[in-house]
Amino acid sequence: MTLHELLAELAATHPDRPAIVDGDRTVTFSALRDEVDHVASGLAALGLAHGDRIAVWLPNGLPMITLVLGAAKLGAISVIINTRYQKAELEGLLSRTRAKVLALATDFRGIPFLDILEAVPAEKLSHLKYVVNCPPAADIGAPVGQMLSYESLTAATPDKIAPANEQDPCAMFATSGTTRAPKLVMHCQRAIVRHGKDNGQALGYASEGAVMLQALPLCGVFGFSQFMGALANGRPSVFMEAFDSGEALRIIERHRVTHFNATDDMLVRILDEAKPGQLASLREVGFASFTGTNAEALVARAQEEAGIVLRGLFGMSELQALYAAQPADLPVSERAKPGGFPVSAGGAARVTHPETGEVLAPGEIGALEFKGPSRFVAYYEDPEATKEVLSEDGWFSSGDAGELEADGRFLFRGRMGDTLRLGGFLVSAREIEGVLDDHPDVASTQVVGVNDGAVPVAVAFVIPVEGKTPDADALRRHCADHLAKYKVPRTVIPVAEFETVTGPNGTKVQKQKLREIAEQAIRSG
Known part of the structure; x- marks a missing residue:
């Protein structure tokens, strides 16, 4: 199934159900489908076509979603860029992907997007023809290409567009590079739709009355996969442009939010500031511990203070986020662990010896390898790097260390480079x-x-x-x-x-x- 086929199905099944709450605007599934159709036609009029790239340098919000979905309808690929990126990072992504269109938001948090873009050498941007400004229309000139307003896309008349294929790549995420430029991970439409349905079913987003808080940035797979889990299962998401603990608490209380995912530091801030009863609507929350917080203590605290069930998660750009989760009925000490069972029935994990490739028994630490329908297609224009991590029978070598538990779950132990040989x-x-x-x-x-x-x-x-x-x-x-x-x-x-x-x-x-x-x-x- 393509992303537009999913959207058409949701609009037919739940036409008047809220899909996105973005500030003061609530968008139903039918209205979302209609706006995506307008945006797709507007992009097509700019010459964006099957296989072309559009760079999306936007905060959380409706334009971020409609541009990605509109480009996917054309069979184009969205290069999703972190709003924190500066000149060198932007230059690398735009020049490598040769994006024809760049979408940005000149009024977001005072970030000088146009100044950053202007600092990129012109010869690196010869392919860039249009810059789409996504706040309300403003008379601002672009340092390169032609500046358009987002409203000029939504005003386009929907035209008949040749359907994309579910195997077409539609989204590209940058991995975190250290010793060399980050790899660009491409996912196809089928994988994103299937994984959205799978993670939503496994994590409760598809349940009656479920409401998702979208506080994680959509420019990363953690936030993007969470949003797709709600969308693919016909449940609403309430957007935050950027995380603020006080605002998150107000949204949870006002919209009766039932689910969200967060990093450990975000959760600590929410728990520290929550007033009695403010988190009563929450059912389950997934988390990843990145900043050194004692995960077990955090899971215990959330349960004792607010009755929240925290579940450890696992994911990465190549597999999408929410690839695996700990079962909600496990004891605190087990739910705190990163890893768990794959959310998809087609997912699988194994541990191999890092030097011999021998498959190891439960309890032995080695290299984590994964299979599943959420796996990426390839690294963009890097067949050698793709070949290095994908086996002929479909296993992805993650570069992570871990072990299998006796019950079949896997436990993430860290990057192989962080694993010690003592x-x-x-x-x-x-x-x-x-x-x-x-x-x-x-x-x-x-x-x-x-x-x-x-x-x-x-x-x-x-x-x-x-x-x-x-x-x-x-x-x-x-x-x-x-x-x-x-x-x-x-x-x-x-x-x-x-x-x-x-x-x-x-x-x-x-x-x-x-x-x-x-x-x-x-x-x-």
Whole structure:
């Protein structure tokens, strides 16, 4: 099924049901279908055609959705860009994808989108013909191409358009690049529609009365997959242009929100500020722990203070977010884990030896590999990189470390690069972190691996509980009481906070910065 076939089906089945609440505007499924039809015809009039690329550099909002869906109706591909990106990142994406159209919002949070665009060398943008401004129409000139208003697209007369194919790529997301330019992950229409239906069914978004809060940015797969889970199952989403905990609480209370997904830091802020009864409508919330918060303590807190069932999630750009989740009926300690069962009946996970490729038994840490209908098509114009991660029989090598549980769930342990080889064994940093997190003086922990000469060692960074001053040697003895000797950190470094970086899928700890500090500490003795 294509995205437009899905939209037509929803408009026929639930014509008057709200699909999107965007500020003061509520858009039904039939009205959404109609606006997408207008936008698709407007884009076609600009020359956008099957296989062409449109860059969507927008915050959460109705234009973000109608442009992606309208382009998909034409068989074009949306290059979805984080609104936080600056000149180098924008230049890389626009020049690599040769996008014909760029959509932006000149009034979003004071971000100088046009100034950033103007800083890109003109020779990198020879392909860019039109810039679509998505706030109300404004007489603003574009530094490149012709500036149009979003309203000029919605005013276009819908024309008959040759239908796209469900196998056509329709959305492109940038992975987080470190040593080289980020890869561009392409998903086809069938995969996005199927995964939306699957994750919505598995996570409760399809249930009667379900309402989704869309606080995660749509420019990342975390937010995009969540929105599609609600849309594909005919349930409404209430948009936030950008996350604000106070506004999120007001929306949850006003619209009787039942579901949303968030990062750990977002959840902490919501729980800290919630008034009695303000979260009463919530049924389940999915989360990913990126900033070092004690996940088990967070799950327990949400249940005790607000009666909320938190479920650990797993996903990535190549598989889409919400690929897997922990069952809602598990104990707190199990629901806190990242991983779980794939949401699709066609999904599967296995663990292999990183050097031999041998499939490992439950409990053995190795490389996580996945299958399923949500898997990406290819990396854009990078067949070699695609070939490196996709086996002939369809398994995707994720670059993550993990293990299988006895009941068939998988447990994400971290990136393979973050997995430590200590004493000749693969060791999960999370295992050591969990032991330190259990110490009464420790609020949060991050563990990295570095070399002491030729010997690989672990170094731990801990944020103390407020009012506590943990002793590094005491924490090492605590580890020695619970772990094999080779897993005990060589040193423990107390810090006030972890350095983080914010991306489209949330805020994450900068492990590389921690490694640099750890290496310096080891060298200085």
